[in-house]
Amino acid sequence: MRQSGWRLAVKQVSDRVIAGCALTVLSPVLGMTAIAVRIGLGSPVFFRQARPGRHGREITVVKLRTMRDLRAPSGELLPDSERMTALGRFLRATSLDEIPQLWNVLSGELSLVGPRPLLTRYLDRYSPEQARRHEVLPGITGWAQVHGRNAISWEQKLAMDVWYVDHWSLLLDLRIMLLTALHMLRRDGISHQGHVTMPEFMGEGGQ
DSSP: OOSOHHHHHHHHHHHHHHHHHHHHHHHHHHHHHHHHHHHHHOSOSEEEEEEEOGGGOEEEEEEEOOBOOOBOTTSOBOOHHHHBOHHHHHHHHHTGGGTTHHHHHHTTSOEEESSOOOOGGGGGGSOTTGGGGGGSOOEEEOTTGGGTGGGSOHHHHHHHHHHHHHHOOHHHHHHHHHHHHHHHHHTOSOSOTTSSSOOOOOSTTTO
């Protein structure tokens, strides 16, 4: 079912209402976590990065920092495994680093549920079928996140994103949000085997 009509309007209104309420309730947690990031990782506290939104249009996603800005003599950033800290691992395991993305939901750039916004450099690496993940708004959580998150392969993850596009409904969104709460309690699927998060997506086939 395509995201359109009154169902899309309900989704958009619900997103903003829930995001606004969540930001209000979580503001003390966000404040304390931001202080911990400032002490543990320094400035800036927030991490901003360009990501593809709906139809591939560029948006700026905001998260709390989880890594140090360590670089090699050449100026390139060191691998994630060398920049990640214990604080960063905790923030990712508990999804506390995701709280600022609720601002993106309020602005209409993100939905609570949808395919996760990935890196802009992946855009020309998708097959035509995989690129269909951009037919809907990206989300903070999604079908792939509740079916393995970073523990599954890129091929599986992108196939699940397209499945969501083709089978979307308000009830499916509700199911995903409930499953997300369960997975947050379990803290599973945070990283891919042998990686801090996920290996880089190199193109069709998910490898």
